[in-house]
């Protein structure tokens with residue numbers, strides 16, 4: 021009998037190649053005859069391009085071609101995959117997003133030209149010889165003021181820079197509840213702009229085979245089929261059967277590698293023009309000005325309560341920065357992935373949100389780990405913590421009074437979503453226990469004796485992932501379906517290759533999915549190969565983001581396995597001369613129920629391909645099945661993160677001394693991988709709260725354009741984490757799984773800031789914005805001292 | 812063009828490079844040893860860490876010609892045939908990697924740490940990794956892996972003595 025692997029911390033199958041330097045990332049691949057592209061980018065935030073003189077660049081050694089917007093203007097623009105409508109029913113403003121600037125550059129980094137040469141160095145040298153006549157224009161980069169009178173227009177045809185003005189809920193109901201509430205807590209928040217910064221910079225290799233007319237693109241993508249669809253159908257008009265997209269090993273994504281980017285289309289298109297493969301690899305500095313950024317919200321919120329602290333209504337106004345153009349999923353992030361989560365884990369009966377999305381002269385903003393849900397959680401958990409202080413209640417007590425109880429599921433929120441399952445009180449109780457919350461005051465006093473300020477902060481959250489139901493997302497503006505595809509190919513000798521439309525760029529699918537297959541078929545994991553990332557191999561797929569791989573893609577594989585077993589049972593019944601209804605399948609063995617007559621899985625597989633003794637009239641030979649899975653609902657992980665910090669009031673330095681996360685992932689296939697995902701998310705959440713910020717100056721220059729200025733979390737900025745779970749199976753998929761990729765980044769930021777504010781509360785500090793850098797903390801302490809002295 | 816020779820993973824190699832060719836580019840492009848990665852252009856990320864004469868070096872901070880005559884080890888040269896180096900094994904055992912992009916640099920840096928300081932504690936490890944960025948793991952399991960890998964290397968050394 022093979023050992024069951026589901027639920028076990030099985031070591032990862034993929035590790036060996038990465039540990040020995042044998043991973044194959046896009047930039048590790050060289051194609052025969054390959055040339056190199058250099059993308060010339062606008063150094064200005066906003067500029068008219070009066071002319072480009074290519075002559076000198078074209079004459080440089082090794083140069084094959086120089087392309088500008090004039091060459092690509094008849095091709096499609098980079099498409100947006102989601103259409104949001106404003107409250108008056110009008111569709112969002114959707115200005116053309118050209119591959120190469122057409123007469124105007126709209127952000128620092130906007131591609132203006134592409135030089136193709138024999139070597140990288142030659143392409144770069146020729147780029148410097150390109151004469152571009154820019155006429156600088158005034159720019160707007162600040163989210164909060166983009167709609168203001170007299171602001172420069174990012175797109176001449178989009179008045180007042182407004183992309184859409186969207187609402188959810190009934191404003192009048194919220195206003196009425198607020199007007200008669202016992203207490204109303206108000207808050208102003210900025211959710212800081214971040215750069216995803218996967219360690220592998222983006223890269224792409226385009227190539228054209230003249231003999232077959234087929235294009236191949238190797239690219240650093242989380243979803244090669246989506247790229248094939250967007251680029252083939254909307255930008256370059258290449259039909260699917262003539263376009264292959266391969267996403268090999270990819271070095272992290274965190275959202276930033278979901279989107280279709282201009283460079284992918286440029287190298288693909290130009291490879292036919294030049295007649296040679298073309299490779300482009302981003303420098304890190306280039307990544308900062310060309311990878312889609314994340315977050316960037318400015319919000320004002322009001323929370324109405326009765327005398328017991330029961331939440332009566334929440335009203336939120338948010339301005340969300342879209343950047344200069346609409347990236348693939350950008351419009352849905354601050355709407356359907358944000359405002360629909362504003363009920364959070366609470367029974368708030370009335371929620372109203374108004375979201376205005378604005379264009380600015382900055383890099384496009386799109387989903388970054390969590391996407392919308394971290395922004396919702398940050399807003400809720402900050403205002404709830406503030407409300408607790410104002411009401412004189414402990415941070416856990418106010419939450420207890422408002423949690424959706426465990427017996428209330430399925431729970432319909434006032435903002436469209438229906439949560440399937442969860443137990444928010446239980447996750448909080450467990451986190452309270454693991455974080456030693458009860459003895460916190462002792463630690464605070466001990467820290468005080470060393471001159472340190474210690475604080476503890478909570479965040480209790482729910483998120484929606486496993487993205488998901490096509491009919492729902494379609495009605496909300498998605499221009500694609502969001503199901504997933506799995507194909508199981510049983511080979512004649514009984515080994516199995518699984519083709520999945522999801523993509524692994526760190527998540528360990530080659531292990532988790534193999535566990536599912538091994539257990540279901542009763543075969544060793546070594547006999548299972550998981551294949552992903554190549555549109556010529558995989559039937560179809562929507563890729564990996566929104567913590568969907570297992571909850572959607574894993575279920576598709578599971579369904580395909582069911583079909584395989586069903587067919588195999590028919591073959592086994594024939595072999596054992598029994599009725600199909602009497603066949604049982606367990607541990608890789610088919611058995612005639614109640615007898616000791618058995619046949620092994622491998623024998624059935626062989627029979628399927630060598631059908632000498634076979635029910636050929638009723639059954640086709642072969643053993644290969646495909647399934648598509650489109651769930652009826654999202655999945656809803658939730659949990660509680662508790663952060664403990666110590667602040668040095670002399671320097672403003674905040675040290676995270678404790679980070680406890682208890683999450684509900686639904687059923688867990690591999691706890692080692694799941695907890696590893698949480699660790700990574702927590703680091704990004706702590707990063708957002710204390711270290712990371714993407715800053716533009718008033719002229720639209722990116723101030724934080726390298727690792728010298730953008731503070732990436734490093735090992736010595738972070739603690740070891742206490743990670744555990746309390747799981748309630750998901751109700752909308754047969755595996756009961758919920759998702760784990762984003763929870764760390766969603767739940768943790770407000771817990772960190774709440775801890776900082778808890779530490780600073782005795783000094784009178786009531787607010788601090790992310791990232792709470794030493795400078796900001798120190799300044800807040802000084803300001804509080806000044807105002808206390810003045811009182 | 813300048814010609815350069817060195818020992819890489821125990822083999823003598825030579826090649827013609829531009830005087831400004833970085834060592835990392837020589838390894839990746841001339842020798843096609845693509846396990847050494849490039850994650851930044853400001854020498855901050857550590858994805859490119861290799862050993863030059865036994866000490867960890869960021870291969871993007873060194874010119875190929877500066878490695879003339881040097882003994883270079885890259886991630887491809889660390890395992891003993893099919894048998895992983897104890898530090899590689901510890902990363903696997905403790906789930907110290909996810910996407911794998913930072914991993915070669917992390918492992919090479921960790922091996923140098925274990926060679927330099929006996930049984931480093933968590934604080935020492937975190938401090939040592941100041942020059943290696945990982946965006947996936949949150950460092951928690953990397954730190955655990957390096958603690959265990961250092962112990963295993965120590966034990967291996969004692970067994971050999």
Ligand code: FES
Pocket residue numbers: 848849850851852853854855856857858859860869870871872
């Ligand atoms: S490539 Fe980043 S430090 Fe060398």
Ligand code: FES
Pocket residue numbers: 219271272526907908909910911912913914944945946947948
């Ligand atoms: S494992 Fe992905 S960057 Fe470290």
